[in-house]
Amino acid sequence: xxxxxxxxxxxxxxxxxxxxxxxxxxxxxxxxxxxxxxxxxxxxxxxxxxxxxxxxxxxxxxxxxxxxxxxxxxxxxxxxxxxxxxxxxxxxxxxxxxxxxxxxxxxxxxxxxxxxxxxxxxxxxxxxxxxxxxxxxxxxxxxxxxxxxxxxxxxxxxxxxxxxxxxxxxxxxxxxxxxxxxxxxxxxxxxxxxxxxxxxxxxxxxxxxxxxxxxxxxxxxxxxxxxxxxxxxxxxxxxxxxxxxxxxxxxxxxxxxxxxxxxxxxxxxxxxxxxxxxxxxxxxxxxxxxxxxxxxxxxxxxxxxxxxxxxxxxxxxxxxxxxxxxxxxxxxxxxxxxxxxxxxxxxxxxxxxxxxxxxxxxxxxxxxxxxxxxxxxxxxxxxxxxxxxxxxxxxxxxx
Numbered sequence: 001x002x003x004x005x006x007x008x009x010x011x012x013x014x015x016x017x018x019x020x021x022x023x024x025x026x027x028x029x030x031x032x033x034x035x036x037x038x039x040x041x042x043x044x045x046x047x048x049x050x051x052x053x054x055x056x057x058x059x060x061x062x063x064x065x066x067x068x069x070x071x072x073x074x075x076x077x078x079x080x081x082x083x084x085x086x087x088x089x090x091x092x093x094x095x096x097x098x099x100x101x102x103x104x105x106x107x108x109x110x111x112x113x114x115x116x117x118x119x120x121x122x123x124x125x126x127x128x129x130x131x132x133x134x135x136x137x138x139x140x141x142x143x144x145x146x147x148x149x150x151x152x153x154x155x156x157x158x159x160x161x162x163x164x165x166x167x168x169x170x171x172x173x174x175x176x177x178x179x180x181x182x183x184x185x186x187x188x189x190x191x192x193x194x195x196x197x198x199x200x201x202x203x204x205x206x207x208x209x210x211x212x213x214x215x216x217x218x219x220x221x222x223x224x225x226x227x228x229x230x231x232x233x234x235x236x237x238x239x240x241x242x243x244x245x246x247x248x249x250x251x252x253x254x255x256x257x258x259x260x261x262x263x264x265x266x267x268x269x270x271x272x273x274x275x276x277x278x279x280x281x282x283x284x285x286x287x288x289x290x291x292x293x294x295x296x297x298x299x300x301x302x303x304x305x306x307x308x309x310x311x312x313x314x315x316x317x318x319x320x321x322x323x324x325x326x327x328x329x330x331x332x333x334x335x336x337x338x339x340x341x342x343x344x345x346x347x348x349x350x351x352x353x354x355x356x357x358x359x360x361x362x363x364x365x366x367x368x369x370x371x372x373x374x375x376x377x378x379x380x381x382x383x384x385x386x387x388x389x390x391x392x393x394x395x396x397x398x399x
Contacts, residue, residue, distance in 0.1 A: 035059075036092025037233045038242070043088065044080070046102065050120040052113065054080025054099045056091040061131070066096040067140035067249035070117040070156075072149025073100055074169075074229075078107035083146060086234030086241070093242050095249070096121065096136060100152070111155035114143055118161055140249040142166060144241075146227065147199065154180045162186065164248040168237065169193050169225050171202025178209055187215040189244050189259070191237055194222030194272070195351045208368065210276065217244070217259050218274040219266055220351065240266065253280045262308065262326050262378045270312055272322060272352055273380045274370055304328050304398025305373075307337045311389040312382070319345075319389030322382040323353075323364065325396055327373035332398040334371035335379070337364045339394050345387035353381035 035041030040058030047055060057066070069090055073082040080101035087097045098117040100109035118141060125136040143162045145153035150170025157165040157180065164187045172180065188210070192203045200220070207218050221228075221236060228235025240258070247256035258265035260278045267273045306326050313320040325335050339362050341347070346359040353364040365371075370379040 036089040038089070038092030038094065040092050040094055042091035044084065044103065047120070049124070050098070050116065052078070052100070052102050052105060052109075053117060053120075054084075054087075054101060054103050056084075056087045056097040056099070058091060058094065061135050062094055064094055065135060065137040066094055066132075067137045067142070067245070068118070068121045069095050069097045069142045069144060069245060069249075070114045070121075071097060071099045072109065072111070072114060072145030072152035074146040074149055076108045076110075076148040076152065077101060078105040078109055079103070080105060083229040083234070085232065086229040086238045089233040089238040090242055090245065093246065095245060096132070100149070109149075109152065111152040114145075114152055114156045115159065118156075118159065122161070137249070139163070142245060142249055144168065145170065146229065147225065150199075157186075157188070158183050164188065166191065166241065166244065167203065167206075168241075169197050169199045169203070169227055171199050171204070171206045173202065181206055181209050182211065184211055184214055187217075187248060189217040189248075190219065191227075191240060192218070192220045193224045193227055194220045195349075196222065196224045198225045204367070207274070208370075213277055215278050216276040217278060219259075220272040221270060222272075222351070240271075256280045262324050267322075267324055267378075267380065268310065270320070272382045273324075273378075274352070275378050277374070277377075304330070304332050305335050305396040307394040307396035309339065309392055309394040314389060318348075318384065318386050320382060320384050321389045321392065322380060323394060324378055324380045325366075325373070326378045327375055327398065329375050331374050332372070334399040335366050335373070336397045336399070337381075337394055338362075338397075339364060339392055341385070342388055342391040345385050345389060345392070347383050347385045350383040351381060352379070353383075355383065 040062050042056055042058050044054050044056045078101040080099040081103050087099055090097045100113040121136055122138045124130045124132040125138050127133060140163055141161050142164045143153045143156050144166035146168040147170050150167045153165055167190045169192055190203055192200055210216050228237045243255040243258045246252040260280050305328055308324050310322050311319055312322050323337055347362055353367055356363045364381060373379060
């Protein structure tokens with residue numbers, strides 16, 4: 001069952017209302033980074049052939065062809081500068097990013113505008129005399145969006161020209177819309193703001209309903225619904241979006257290693273990670289932690305699954321830890337991890353698992369959406385605690 005997060009409905013769009021200190025949507029960020037951090041300093045422009053859109057591109061088009069990323073703004077805002085730091089950062093790494101809405105535009109957008117962006121890019125790539133003539137890779141197109149814009153991205157995910165979908169702090173609002181999940185056939189990635197994100201329950205509900213064989217990534221960064229889009233170069237969401245697009249649209253497997261396997265780059269960071277059916281370039285994802293970055297606790301195996309514990313952050317008086325659960329040689333229907341904490345440590349909050357107990361040996365069982373794992377598949381959960389996290393041990397039991 002979907003939990004409806006606060007919305008305002010209109011004829012053209014669903015507009016997310018920020019009610020808990022969320023950064024204002026549709027307002028150009030004050031610290032807009034000039035150019036982005038990539039090798040191709042980027043800016044935005046408009047085109048008479050694509051009204052009510054904002055086009056982010058390298059200022060000097062590189063020799064390499066640019067894959068295309070079409071974007072729906074938070075709140076379905078008609079201001080194409082709503083996430084300008086984030087989109088300029090993506091463009092600076094060799095992409096053409098097209099946002100719904102004119103620069104400083106007003107009103108609301110629709111999913112149809114994402115289709116218009118794709119149509120325009122394909123046409124410009126084929127039009128003699130266009131600055132983009134033969135300069136775009138229109139076989140590699142991603143659709144993405146933040147909050148209400150994520151609903152727009154879902155709506156066009158069935159377009160055969162879309163090769164991957166990216167959902168940022170969003171989830172379908174009604175069970176009646178789940179057909180959009182069932183029709184997915186190409187990779188999807190979710191980047192969500194953790195349990196404090198108002199879209200979190202809906203995103204996790206969607207995650208549990210994806211087609212069984214669909215390649216999918218779920219990353220949760222506990223920053224809430226507002227994300228990091230207004231930070232310089234789009235902050236952490238900008239960084240991971242670039243990596244994901246480099247992997248999926250440019251075939252960069254080094255970037256892809258941030259998302260694939262139990263020892264993926266984001267698995268060893270503040271992100272809470274889940275994966276389904278992910279491989280690098282058709283290969284087999286890694287199955288053991290890198291010896292150069294061992295977990296801070298000792299991995300322990302049991303029939304059916306294994307668990308690896310890692311302290312992700314430690315400060316005076318508290319810590320954040322993550323655990324990666326890996327299914328064994330056969331599929332499992334659920335898992336339960338026992339975590340023996342060091343003396344004086346206590347759990348204060350848990351995400352992506354159901355916790356029992358707060359000190360000594362505590363148990364963390366799968367949530368409704370992440371218990372069923374195929375052979376070798378992983379799921380992750382995390383928790384925050386008081387005291388010191390180093391020295392904990394874990395064991396896993398499958399069902």
